[in-house]
Amino acid sequence: MKPADILIAILVAIIWGLAFVASRIALDEFSPELMTAMRFSIAALPCLFIPKPKVAWSLLIAISFTLFLGQFLSQAYGIAHGVPVGLTSVVVQSQALFTIGFAAIAFGERPTPVQTLGIVIAAIGLLMICGTVGYDFSVAAFAVLMIAPICFAVGNLLLRGARGAPMFDLFAWLCLTAALPLFALALVVNGPMPTFESLIHMSLTGLICLLVIGAISTSIAYWLWGRLLRDYPAAQVVPFALLVPFVGSAASSIVFGERFGPLRLAGMLTVIGGIAVMVLAKRPKALPEEPLPKTA
Numbered sequence: 001m002k003p004a005d006i007l008i009a010i011l012v013a014i015i016w017g018l019a020f021v022a023s024r025i026a027l028d029e030f031s032p033e034l035m036t037a038m039r040f041s042i043a044a045l046p047c048l049f050i051p052k053p054k055v056a057w058s059l060l061i062a063i064s065f066t067l068f069l070g071q072f073l074s075q076a077y078g079i080a081h082g083v084p085v086g087l088t089s090v091v092v093q094s095q096a097l098f099t100i101g102f103a104a105i106a107f108g109e110r111p112t113p114v115q116t117l118g119i120v121i122a123a124i125g126l127l128m129i130c131g132t133v134g135y136d137f138s139v140a141a142f143a144v145l146m147i148a149p150i151c152f153a154v155g156n157l158l159l160r161g162a163r164g165a166p167m168f169d170l171f172a173w174l175c176l177t178a179a180l181p182l183f184a185l186a187l188v189v190n191g192p193m194p195t196f197e198s199l200i201h202m203s204l205t206g207l208i209c210l211l212v213i214g215a216i217s218t219s220i221a222y223w224l225w226g227r228l229l230r231d232y233p234a235a236q237v238v239p240f241a242l243l244v245p246f247v248g249s250a251a252s253s254i255v256f257g258e259r260f261g262p263l264r265l266a267g268m269l270t271v272i273g274g275i276a277v278m279v280l281a282k283r284p285k286a287l288p289e290e291p292l293p294k295t296a
Contacts, residue, residue, distance in 0.1 A: 001232055009228055009240035012221045017247025019217035020085045021255050023076060026209035030198055031190050032076035035210070037182035040068060042214025044176035052173050053165035063162065064177035067155025071148045073182065078145030082137030084258050087129065089248030090268045091145055093241065096275045097122045098153035106157060115278050122274025128267030167226030175218065238279045245272055 001009070026035050052060075071092070079088055097119050103109040111119065133142045162170055186195050202210075228237045245268070252258040260268065 001228075001237075005228060005232070008224055009237060010243065012225050012228075013240050013243035014247050015217050015221045016241075017089060017244045018251055019213045019221075020079070020089045020248040021251045022209040022212040022217070024079050024085050024252070024256070026206055026213065027076060027080045029203060029206040031186060031195075032073060032080045033182060033186035033189050034195055034198055036069070036073045036076050037179055037186050038210050039072065039214045039218055040175040040179035040182065042210060043218040044172055044179050046168070046172040046219070047176045050169045050172060053162070053169045055162045055165050055170065055173075059158065059161050060173060061177055063155055063158045064174040065181075066151045066158060068174055069178040069182060070151030071155065072178075074144050074147035074151065078141050078148070081141035081144075083141050083145050084136070084260075085252035085256065086245070086249030086258050086260070087264065087268065088145060089252075090245040090271050091126075091129070092148050092152065093245050093275055094122055094126060094271055095149035095152035095156070096238075096278050097126075098150050099156050100278060102153050102157055111278075118274045118277030118279075120274070121277060122271050125267045125270030125272075125274055128263055128270060132261060132264040132267070167230065168223045171222050171226065172219070239276070242272060242276055242279070 023035070030038065075088060075092060078091075079085060083091075100109075100111050100115055100119060104111060130142070133139050190198075225237070249258070249260075249268070
């Protein structure tokens with residue numbers, strides 16, 4: 001990778017890590033449904049100027065409802081109900097485990113022995129984290145949070161069907177497709193008046209946080225990440241995502257004074273280690289084709 005692109009990959013990881021902190025602050029003012037709706041509404045503003053990419057509505061909705069709506073709504077719910085930001089950033093990155101598993105089921109893409117080892121390591125880490133649930137946050141909140149990496153993984157696989165679509169255009173329309181039902185959900189869950197009052201009484205801090213997670217983290221950072229994946233093999237780009245949990249945990253520790261007990265910290269590091277093994281593992285090279293026998 002070019003040095004400039006390496007810096008871009010690191011910058012994206014830092015943005016995504018800090019976005020967890022911005023989400024936590026925004027949730028002091030907004031419900032999970034409204035915050036997520038506003039996040040995608042801001043990121044969908046380019047749809048006013050760009051046409052819908054040539055992707056079937058059914059596929060667009062399926063990707064949007066998994067990769068965006070399901071993933072980020074469950075994240076917001078988990079954080080709003082006490083799951084620490086640093087822990088959330090680690091759990092979300094466990095999507096690598098589910099992506100490889102679902103790809104094996106759906107497409108017959110058998111993981112290599114090294115990837116299988118990574119899956120086992122990450123799964124052990126998740127079990128260690130589960131052993132700490134129920135003290136500072138509820139089992140229900142953690143269960144909802146676990147929907148995030150599962151939706152992330154399913155969205156990753158569905159995204160294969162949209163290859164060839166302009167990345168920026170695609171993500172803008174995915175955001176729009178997620179924002180509309182989220183606003184409807186916010187009105188149903190919170191009521192029209194509380195939703196309206198949350199918006200008109202928004203503080204400057206709340207607005208800045210929404211701009212960070214909507215315009216910068218969702219729109220710009222995803223676009224930059226998509227460009228990197230377009231220009232380089234995934235094996236060179238994806239490992240930079242391992243920086244996200246470290247940035248999220250460090251920022252949460254500084255801003256909120258977040259601390260982790262020995263078992264939870266060991267579980268988080270184990271998950272990250274398992275993910276590193278999975279994403280850094282080289283796929284086995286295809287066997288050379290045998291020459292066809294000559295015919296007379």
